[in-house]
Amino acid sequence: MKIKEFWKIRQDSKRDAVVITLVITMIYFVILWVNLAETLANWFAQYEEIQLDExxxxxxxxxxGMAWFSRRRMVELNKEIHLRVSAEEKIMQLLVQNKALTRHVLKIQEAERLHLARDLHDDIGQYLLAIRLDASALNLSTKDKNPQTSTAFYAKRILSNAAHIQEMTRTLMRRLRPAPTSSQDCTTAISILIKEWHEQHPQIHLDINVESCSSLFTEQINxxxxxxIQEALTNISKHADxxxxSIALKSITHDGEQQLCIEIIDDGVGFNAGETSYxxxxxxxxxxxxxxNGTFNVKNNTEKGITINAKIPIQA
Known part of the structure; x- marks a missing residue:
């Protein structure tokens, strides 16, 4: 039943209560007018042997009893209305967040494509042109005895440019590649991810406790x-300062269910509670x-920074 129908029932119930109150009041005055109690008492007295006076x-x-029963049903109905309203508000909030996330994903995709196109054009294209020019100069350098225009000089420049392109290509491939969980152990992939991130941010001290339990995970969980973890590290490098x-990943047992617990703690600037929803x-x-089917929780630490905690049910 839709929430509007529940509200309509509630309004109708209030109206019916008012009508019943007025009707009972009118009947009471009629009873006083005809002196109903004495009349019934005299009539029931004729049938005392069958206890009609009771x-x-x-x-x-x-x-x-009916009034008590109706009251209980009204209380339960009000509780159900409240729960449905809360659920509907939460669903609407999730829909708004999902729409915002979808827009953000599309925006990020377009920005990434534009960034890659610029890298290919401005960086790799520039160095490829330099290699072509250096290679052309090699043909002219055989007759020139100037050391600055010698074959060895242009060869070194070509090697330098080629090395830059190779490194740039590796960077682009690293950005474009999918999660390497299908080609290698999940724990190993995570360790490589953390190592590469730490190489880019050596000023941050890392405390890593990654348990080797990948055999328990499905590909989706991997x-x-x-x-x-990749998103958490990205957020830390961009916003946390x-x-x-600290990064911990381990298998635990809670209420007889085996779960994977991920906990990431930093001592950065934290967040404003009103901003995290979006x-x-x-x-x-x-x-x-x-x-x-996991649970996600994020909170500010007592001193500074935040703690991100996630628990994912897994099968033994």
């Missing part, structure tokens, strides 16, 4: 873990964990 009390008890980061990074991380 029927009014029975009817009163039945009325009280990708979720990898992207979750942290000096210390933070694209946080929304994306939460969506990934929800997709594997």
């Amino acid at each position: 029927i009014p009390f029975l009817l009163l008890l039945m009325a009280l 990708i979720t873990i990898y992207r979750f 942290a000096k210390n980061v 933070g694209m990074g946080m929304i994306g991380m939460r969506e990934r964990i929800d997709a594997v």
